[in-house]
Amino acid sequence: MTAESKSAPPGGFDDQRIEVIIGTLLRTGVLVSAAVVLVGGALYLLHYGHNLPNYKTFHSEPERLKSPGEIVRGTVAMDPRAIIQLGLLLLIATPVARVLFSAIAFAIERDSMYVVITLIVLGILLYSLFGSS
Amino acid sequence: MNVLEFTGLVALGSLLAGLLGALTGLGGGVVVVPMLALLFHVDIRYAIGASLVSVIATSSGAAAAYVREGFSNIRIGMFLETATTIGAIVGAVIALHVRTSAIAIVFGVVLLYSAYLSSRHREEHGPGLQSSALALKLRLDGSYPTPEGKQPYAVTGVPAGYGLMFSAGVLSGLLGIGSGAVKVLAMDQAMKIPFKVSTTTSNFMIGVTAAASAGLYLARGYIAPGITMPVMLGVLTGSMIGAKLLVRAKVNVLRYLFAAVIVALGIEMIFNGATGRI
Numbered sequence: 138m139t140a141e142s143k144s145a146p147p148g149g150f151d152d153q154r155i156e157v158i159i160g161t162l163l164r165t166g167v168l169v170s171a172a173v174v175l176v177g178g179a180l181y182l183l184h185y186g187h188n189l190p191n192y193k194t195f196h197s198e199p200e201r202l203k204s205p206g207e208i209v210r211g212t213v214a215m216d217p218r219a220i221i222q223l224g225l226l227l228l229i230a231t232p233v234a235r236v237l238f239s240a241i242a243f244a245i246e247r248d249s250m251y252v253v254i255t256l257i258v259l260g261i262l263l264y265s266l267f268g269s270s
Numbered sequence: 271m272n273v274l275e276f277t278g279l280v281a282l283g284s285l286l287a288g289l290l291g292a293l294t295g296l297g298g299g300v301v302v303v304p305m306l307a308l309l310f311h312v313d314i315r316y317a318i319g320a321s322l323v324s325v326i327a328t329s330s331g332a333a334a335a336y337v338r339e340g341f342s343n344i345r346i347g348m349f350l351e352t353a354t355t356i357g358a359i360v361g362a363v364i365a366l367h368v369r370t371s372a373i374a375i376v377f378g379v380v381l382l383y384s385a386y387l388s389s390r391h392r393e394e395h396g397p398g399l400q401s402s403a404l405a406l407k408l409r410l411d412g413s414y415p416t417p418e419g420k421q422p423y424a425v426t427g428v429p430a431g432y433g434l435m436f437s438a439g440v441l442s443g444l445l446g447i448g449s450g451a452v453k454v455l456a457m458d459q460a461m462k463i464p465f466k467v468s469t470t471t472s473n474f475m476i477g478v479t480a481a482a483s484a485g486l487y488l489a490r491g492y493i494a495p496g497i498t499m500p501v502m503l504g505v506l507t508g509s510m511i512g513a514k515l516l517v518r519a520k521v522n523v524l525r526y527l528f529a530a531v532i533v534a535l536g537i538e539m540i541f542n543g544a545t546g547r548i
Contacts, residue, residue: 186274195313197491221495232477265485
């Protein structure tokens with residue numbers, strides 16, 4: 138996908154350049170979320186390192202580790218497991234952010250068909266994150 | 271084995287999975303679930319949740335590098351994501367309602383099929399190809415860099431590719447994998463998109479597809495912080511090291527070795543599912 142074949146708006150904003158910027162943002166998002174998970178993980182091992190792991194049978198995670206709002210609350214309370222979940226939540230948010238940025242990029246290019254397509258994808262993602270709980 | 275030892279071993283195994291996945295291009299996600307389920311006796315639902323999250327990490331982490339090369343086609347990716355994300359939600363809903371032994375058997379079959387796909391000889395599509403009317407209307411055709419300069423390519427088979435992408439999404443949501451193999455199949459085989467464009471566009475789609483089912487998994491309590499933490503950090507580190515080594519490594523031997531591991535894991539998953547052990 139290059140500017141030659143599509144309409145390139147003034148200012149040198151073409152698909153390629155926008156995507157490189159988005160890619161760099163994504164990478165940063167992943168590294169930040171990994172750092173949060175690492176901090177939560179270190180605290181978790183300090184607190185629970187000598188317990189016995191119990192994952193043989195499935196018993197759904199407690200409510201406080203399942204919804205974005207509860208996870209933030211747990212993080213404020215310095216619950217190690219909530220901090221890990223916060224990092225994972227940030228990670229899940231990175232592709233959502235990329236879709237959002239792509240919608241903006243298509244809007245800058247005045248490509249209305251792809252703005253609509255991108256917003257459909259964004260809607261599906263937001264439904265999954267917030268509509269299902 | 272206490273939590274500390276468990277975490278260390280899972281992180282080490284995940285690092286290896288991420289490393290081999292990046293070096294061979296087969297993705298680390300496919301071996302994480304069998305590793306957790308067969309080796310560490312983790313309930314397959316926790317394994318799927320952890321794997322799905324690690325898939326997002328590798329896809330988003332590699333996005334910058336792939337885009338810079340100029341191969342991935344954002345319009346193709348975004349258009350097909352309407353199919354993969356809906357498929358992913360359908361897959362995650364199915365996963366909530368079927369027995370874990372059934373999931374294990376499907377997983378085994380997908381592992382065997384991925385190994386088969388990776389061993390197959392592939393051919394580049396001829397230059398005389400014409401884009402279909404639908405592909406032109408959606409502006410899916412593009413060009414990509416080759417040693418001889420920019421090479422334009424045509425796109426056809428949109429409905430078939432779209433259907434396959436929906437299936438790829440269902441498998442991703444059901445099994446917690448990126449299903450890159452099926453995505454590449456849809457683009458390379460059904461839509462006649464050049465292989466390099468297919469693989470890089472697939473990588474960028476994987477994270478968005480996985481995010482669609484990750485929300486549901488989180489809400490249903492499949493994402494356990496204690497397991498997901500070492501898996502996500504391990505796979506991410508492994509795939510980053512793998513991407514750095516890729517230029518120098520001899521991947522062919524490794525590919526066959528990894529394919530053999532995948533076949534063995536596939537058979538074991540099917541056996542364990544059929545005998546009700548998972």
